[in-house]
Amino acid sequence: MENGKYIGKVSEKQQGSAHSGQGTGNRGNRPASGAGHEGKGFHRRILSEEEGKNIGGKGNVEVSAILRADVRADAKTQQDRLVEWAREKGCLYDENDHEALKSFWLKDENNLPEKIGGMEAEVYPCKNNQCVVKVTNYAVFSRKPLYFLNNRITYHNMVFPDSAYKLLGIMNYRDSRGNDIFRFVTEQPFIQGEKPTCEEIENELNILGFKKDKYAKNVYVKEYDDKYLRLSDAHTGNLIKDKTGKVFCIDSVFETANH
Numbered sequence: 001m002e003n004g005k006y007i008g009k010v011s012e013k014q015q016g017s018a019h020s021g022q023g024t025g026n027r028g029n030r031p032a033s034g035a036g037h038e039g040k041g042f043h044r045r046i047l048s049e050e051e052g053k054n055i056g057g058k059g060n061v062e063v064s065a066i067l068r069a070d071v072r073a074d075a076k077t078q079q080d081r082l083v084e085w086a087r088e089k090g091c092l093y094d095e096n097d098h099e100a101l102k103s104f105w106l107k108d109e110n111n112l113p114e115k116i117g118g119m120e121a122e123v124y125p126c127k128n129n130q131c132v133v134k135v136t137n138y139a140v141f142s143r144k145p146l147y148f149l150n151n152r153i154t155y156h157n158m159v160f161p162d163s164a165y166k167l168l169g170i171m172n173y174r175d176s177r178g179n180d181i182f183r184f185v186t187e188q189p190f191i192q193g194e195k196p197t198c199e200e201i202e203n204e205l206n207i208l209g210f211k212k213d214k215y216a217k218n219v220y221v222k223e224y225d226d227k228y229l230r231l232s233d234a235h236t237g238n239l240i241k242d243k244t245g246k247v248f249c250i251d252s253v254f255e256t257a258n259h
Contacts, residue, residue, distance in 0.1 A: 046208060046224065052158030059091065060153055060167040067146040078145040079182050083172050091169025093185060098171060101133065129190055135171060136184045141253050148184060155229065155254040159208065163189055163248045188250070193240040196247050201239055204247045205231070230255040 053061055063085055067078050086092035093101075101124060120140040124133045138148035149167075157164040171183040196204075202212055202220075210220035210231060218235045221228055231254055238251040 044207065046222075047158045047161060049154060049158060052154040052156070052161075055157040055161055055164045055166070056149075056153045057166040057168075059089065059169065060149065062089075063167070064146070064149050064154070067149065071146065073144075075139075075144045079172075082145055082170050083182075086170035086172075089169070091185075093169055093171040095173040095175065095181075098135070098173070098181075101135070125190060131187050131190050133168065134165075134184075134186045134188060136186065138182075138184055145184075151254040151256070152252070153186070155256070156249075156252045159229070159231070159254075160249040160252060163191065163250050191240050191242060191248050191250060193242040193248070195236040196239050196241040198236060200241065200247060201234060201236065205234065227256045230257065 047055075053064055063082055066081055066085060067073070070077075073081070083092060119137075121134045121136040124135075126132060136148075136152075138145055138152070142148040142151060153165045153167060165186045165188050168185045168187050171181065171185050173181050175181055205212075205220050208222070210222040210229075213219035213221055213230075216232070218233055220231045220234055222231075223229075231252055233251070233253040234249070238249065240248050240250055242248065
């Protein structure tokens with residue numbers, strides 16, 4: 001596809017919304033965001049799984065259905081099906097797109113942005129500071145692509161719709177060292193703020209019905225329908241408190257288990 005074709009589209013989206021990158025909070029000298037959110041705390045109602053999936057965009061709905069049709073398929077087979085879908089939909093990104101993505105979002109006219117993110121994702125602020133694009137290696141926390149779609153997009157959107165992920169496409173290529181690169185490309189609102197305290201995080205999650213796990217650090221559990229929702233990695237680097245005092249989760253790791 002044309003190099004960086006989707007970049008311009010992304011930079012024009014998400015007017016009036018907000019976000020950050022894993023462990024950073026995007027707390028640099030960027031305009032404060034969060035307009036349109038009243039009051040403090042997370043969205044007060046956990047959405048349905050269908051709602052969470054839909055918030056992730058048409059692509060999220062489509063690929064979830066494709067992979068759920070054969071849940072026993074191995075990770076490589078699922079990747080191949082996602083690449084085929086992305087090629088058909090015109091949202092398959094290659095090495096040239098990756099380089100264009102890196103060079104497009106500039107701190108100023110001459111300097112590339114500092115690397116934002118952790119071992120799992122590269123995070124690129126949109127030019128208008130209204131959203132970020134994440135290029136994510138699903139295999140860091142998920143055994144299969146379907147688990148990433150369920151746990152990192154759909155369940156996140158269910159619980160934290162104010163910082164929802166939208167699936168933009170798939171990145172796939174072989175790099176100069178011969179490594180096969182497969183990444184999910186997602187978009188998320190940009191949020192300006194500071195780290196909340198551990199107490200603030202616990203209080204807000206309690207309001208949503210999550211209880212702190214007594215035996216694991218930064219882990220919270222909630223009964224939901226016929227499942228247990230387990231939220232891990234809920235530390236101060238993965239949440240942001242904006243200037244109004246509202247707390248947003250910008251990076252979550254969910255797992256589910258049946259009763």
